[in-house]
Amino acid sequence: MGPFPQSFGNLYILVAVDYVSKWVEAIASPTNDAKVVMKFLPAGKAQKLQLNELDELRLFAYENAKLYKEKMKWHDSRIKESVFVKNQQVLLFNSRLKLFLRKLKSRWSGPFTVMEVYPFGAVVVKDEKSRREFKVNGQRLKHYWGVEVNREKTSVSLEDA
Numbered sequence: 001m002g003p004f005p006q007s008f009g010n011l012y013i014l015v016a017v018d019y020v021s022k023w024v025e026a027i028a029s030p031t032n033d034a035k036v037v038m039k040f041l042p043a044g045k046a047q048k049l050q051l052n053e054l055d056e057l058r059l060f061a062y063e064n065a066k067l068y069k070e071k072m073k074w075h076d077s078r079i080k081e082s083v084f085v086k087n088q089q090v091l092l093f094n095s096r097l098k099l100f101l102r103k104l105k106s107r108w109s110g111p112f113t114v115m116e117v118y119p120f121g122a123v124v125v126k127d128e129k130s131r132r133e134f135k136v137n138g139q140r141l142k143h144y145w146g147v148e149v150n151r152e153k154t155s156v157s158l159e160d161a
Helices: 034-040 044-077
Strands: 012-017 024-029 089-093 108-117 122-127 133-137 141-143
Touching (some): 089 122
Antiparallel strands (some): 012 024, 089 141, 108 122
């Protein structure tokens, strides 16, 4: 900071604050050039090394981000887009079904009827039992192809197979 009125030949005050510990150090100096600053910071050489290490870490993170984007491009190209139309039967994924800790309990509920399809993936579905309509994300829906199964008491005989 400065220049201030001269006092004992000094015009400037150099202040350094540690970001983490909030430790403050200050000295008075006649000039504010780089040599004075490097003398003031005893870890000046260490800071240069840290800057080089930070630069290496930044480049490493950049390379990792490029690799991640390439992998995601491959992954995203294989996602099949579901197209829903009005009056179609769908199942809804219930992500909040973690209260019932049964391994074989299906997290898909329904069937529901598609009432309206909005752009960008929003879908209005109607529950046939309660006659209630609500808007859901289209990514939580899948096509319903079969008959309803009683999920509480179902047994499948494997002897016929």
